[in-house]
Amino acid sequence: xxxxxxxxxxxxxxxxxxxxxxxxxxxxxxxxxxxxxxxxxxxxxxxxxxxxxxxxxxxxxxxxxxxxxxxxxxxxxxxxxxxxxxxxxxxxxxxxxxxxxxxxxxxxxxxxxxxxxxxxxxxxxxxxxxxxxxxxxxxxxxxxxxxxxxxxxxxxxxxxxxxxxxxxxxxxxxxxxxxxxxxxxxxxxxxxxxxxxxxxxxxxxxxxxxxxxxxxxxxxxxxxxxxxxxxxxxxxxxxxxxxxxxxxxxxxxxxxxxxxxxxxxxxxxxxxxxxxxxxxxxxxxxxxxxxxxxxxxxxxxxxxxxxxxxxxx
Amino acid sequence: xxxxxxxxxxxxxxxxxxxxxxxxxxxxxxxxxxxxxxxxxxxxxxxxxxxxxxxxxxxxxxxxxxxxxxxxxxxxxxxxxxxxxxxxxxxxxxxxxxxxxxxxxxxxxxxxxxxxxxxxxxxxxxxxxxxxxxxxxxxxxxxxxxxxxxxxxxxxxxxxxxxxxxxxxxxxxxxxxxxxxxxxxxxxxxxxxxxxxxxxxxxxxxxxxxxxxxxxxxxxxxxxxxxxxxxxxxxxxxxxxxxxxxxxxxxxxxxxxxxxxxxxxxxxxxxxxxxxxxxxxxxxxxxxxxxxxxxxxxxxxxxxxxxxxxxxxxxxxxxxxxxxxxxxxxxxxxxxxxxxxxxxxxxxxxxxxxxxxxxxxxxxxxxxxxx
Numbered sequence: 001x002x003x004x005x006x007x008x009x010x011x012x013x014x015x016x017x018x019x020x021x022x023x024x025x026x027x028x029x030x031x032x033x034x035x036x037x038x039x040x041x042x043x044x045x046x047x048x049x050x051x052x053x054x055x056x057x058x059x060x061x062x063x064x065x066x067x068x069x070x071x072x073x074x075x076x077x078x079x080x081x082x083x084x085x086x087x088x089x090x091x092x093x094x095x096x097x098x099x100x101x102x103x104x105x106x107x108x109x110x111x112x113x114x115x116x117x118x119x120x121x122x123x124x125x126x127x128x129x130x131x132x133x134x135x136x137x138x139x140x141x142x143x144x145x146x147x148x149x150x151x152x153x154x155x156x157x158x159x160x161x162x163x164x165x166x167x168x169x170x171x172x173x174x175x176x177x178x179x180x181x182x183x184x185x186x187x188x189x190x191x192x193x194x195x196x197x198x199x200x201x202x203x204x205x206x207x208x209x210x211x212x213x214x215x216x217x218x219x220x221x222x223x224x225x226x227x228x229x230x231x232x233x234x235x236x237x238x239x240x241x242x243x244x245x246x247x248x249x250x251x252x253x254x255x256x257x258x259x260x261x262x263x264x265x266x267x268x269x270x271x272x273x274x275x276x277x278x279x280x281x282x283x284x285x286x287x288x289x290x291x292x293x294x295x296x297x298x299x300x301x302x303x304x305x306x307x308x309x310x311x312x313x
Numbered sequence: 314x315x316x317x318x319x320x321x322x323x324x325x326x327x328x329x330x331x332x333x334x335x336x337x338x339x340x341x342x343x344x345x346x347x348x349x350x351x352x353x354x355x356x357x358x359x360x361x362x363x364x365x366x367x368x369x370x371x372x373x374x375x376x377x378x379x380x381x382x383x384x385x386x387x388x389x390x391x392x393x394x395x396x397x398x399x400x401x402x403x404x405x406x407x408x409x410x411x412x413x414x415x416x417x418x419x420x421x422x423x424x425x426x427x428x429x430x431x432x433x434x435x436x437x438x439x440x441x442x443x444x445x446x447x448x449x450x451x452x453x454x455x456x457x458x459x460x461x462x463x464x465x466x467x468x469x470x471x472x473x474x475x476x477x478x479x480x481x482x483x484x485x486x487x488x489x490x491x492x493x494x495x496x497x498x499x500x501x502x503x504x505x506x507x508x509x510x511x512x513x514x515x516x517x518x519x520x521x522x523x524x525x526x527x528x529x530x531x532x533x534x535x536x537x538x539x540x541x542x543x544x545x546x547x548x549x550x551x552x553x554x555x556x557x558x559x560x561x562x563x564x565x566x567x568x569x570x571x572x573x574x575x576x577x578x579x580x581x582x583x584x585x586x587x588x589x590x591x592x593x594x595x596x597x598x599x600x601x602x603x604x605x606x607x608x609x610x611x612x613x614x615x616x617x618x619x620x621x622x623x624x625x626x627x628x629x630x631x632x633x634x635x636x637x638x639x640x641x642x643x644x645x646x647x648x649x650x651x652x653x654x655x656x657x658x659x660x661x662x663x664x665x666x667x668x669x670x671x672x673x674x675x676x677x678x679x680x681x682x683x684x
Contacts, residue, residue, distance in 0.1 A: 074379035
């Protein structure tokens with residue numbers, strides 16, 4: 001019986017009695033910097049509005065996340081916010097919430113069934129078409145400003161199962177195909193480093209060791225850009241001669257930018273996505289209409305405007 | 314050696330009424346009831362209820378959604394736990410079941426895909442059109458075969474190379490996860506056929522009982538309980554069960570009694586693999602997708618369920634019923650935490666403490682009984 005007493009004791013200390021509007025939130029994972037900023041954005045907005053949120057950690061497990069949604073439904077929450085573990089598993093989540101008539105808001109990761117979402121479900125995120133586009137155009141402009149007409153680049157992709165990785169990579173090719181790039185771009189290699197600094201470092205070390213001359217790295221996120229930078233610096237490459245672009249504008253990336261290593265990144269407003277998803281969930285729970293997709297704009301970050309972003313992520 | 318003496322292998326040679334003990338599963342049942350009552354009280358304190366309906370919009374006595382999710386969220390891990398329990402009773406351990414689920418999920422799902430999604434070609438297609446829209450029996454057979462194969466490899470390694478089960482299944486855990494990632498280069502596999510999706514999301518009992526026990530998405534729970542009853546009977550009343558307990562209690566004695574130990578070990582690990590295959594089929598059908606990361610840590614959850622249910626890690630003691638109760642305790646705790654709105658941070662801390670606490674209690678109980 002001791003275990004039950006233990007559970008009871010701890011819950012007595014922590015159990016809240018707030019019975020205002022209840023919003024259940026399930027995050028893909030807690031141990032992720034960006035998602036933590038987003039999660040704090042939800043919490044801050046809820047505190048400001050006097051709402052009570054229950055935030056669960058899905059531990060990167062699709063099935064666990066689906067179960068958490070059903071647990072929220074059983075607890076009678078007014079709305080559910082889901083940061084999907086995987087975008088291709090969202091149909092089952094939509095079905096579960098729709099069957100119970102509980103409003104559902106997907107945040108940050110675009111559900112695969114976005115086009116067929118029911119009326120009381122919505123998606124809040126930044127439009128990935130913008131992120132890769134902003135990044136690529138800025139890099140192209142930088143190369144043109146250096147007087148180059150033809151450049152050789154590496155592309156570092158995020159997890160292939162992730163819609164953002166696929167889209168940001170597609171953006172690169174779209175920008176070039178649309179003639180928005182001021183220079184001619186040759187792709188030396190395009191590899192996935194799974195969003196990871198470590199894997200990107202290994203890939204880039206291999207790339208550098210081939211001895212092929214290159215002018216820059218286009219990475220799907222900052223972590224991989226930083227990994228590539230570390231590999232290049234280890235190989236003795238002068239960072240002023242290459243352009244490196246990432247996405248996310250993380251604190252680490254801004255430090256790298258201030259040091260002159262990273263040239264371009266794109267700020268994805270995690271906190272605004274968090275507060276936006278809460279607003280959408282509250283609106284839906286009151287029966288108000290919400291756009292199918294609510295876009296929080298991406299913002300380009302370069303050494304020129306870096307000061308505006310140092311305190312944001 | 315009968316199953317009774319294996320379970321309570323502490324008495325004298327003659328029957329002694331004073332030493333008769335209540336089945337150890339009873340303690341687990343009491344713990345389950347106690348935990349449920351605690352969550353009910355905590356909920357009442359907050360003005361809600363754990364098991365009963367307090368919403369005016371619904372006209373039911375119980376909170377049916379809660380009971381549904383308590384059964385459902387544990388069903389798939391529970392199916393794995395049924396296999397793991399047999400392995401542990403045999404005196405072994407199986408660390409590979411979560412990874413087998415991952416690999417089997419990926420392979421199975423690629424045989425259960427539909428060719429057209431909302432009129433467009435399936436964007437996640439693995440094979441060509443000829444392999445799409447197969448009858449549902451095809452992915453089922455593939456899934457069972459994958460699980461069985463992995464289990465057989467485990468069993469053969471353990472029985473014939475004599476490496477410890479921990480190492481053999483650790484190897485399988487790593488390799489099977491590799492297979493899961495390699496199969497589609499890490500891409501998720503989605504959009505199953507309607508018949509495949511209905512495997513988990515269907516309403517099995519509804520048809521059989523003419524609507525008496527009808528709710529959609531119940532199938533994993535139903536399969537879990539059918540398998541639990543089946544394997545409880547097998548472990549209690551057949552030579553298969555007797556041999557498992559005998560080998561787990563004392564392998565040398567079992568060998569000298571003429572049991573073909575190697576063959577039996579292969580059989581038990583193969584069955585555990587097969588059950589992991591069943592779990593993979595239900596899991597992919599339930600979530601409508603297969604992911605290379607599916608089933609991570611599931612083996613440890615399954616082992617924890619068995620241990621909470623009184624299955625001894627040193628082998629020879631425990632039962633399927635105990636594991637089922639352990640699984641339900643697991644599930645009640647997960648749902649209970651959400652219902653009392655306990656922070657996610659504390660949930661894992663408390664869960665870990667409960668697992669260790671359960672084993673400590675069980676050990677004390679064992680020591681007291683042997684005195």
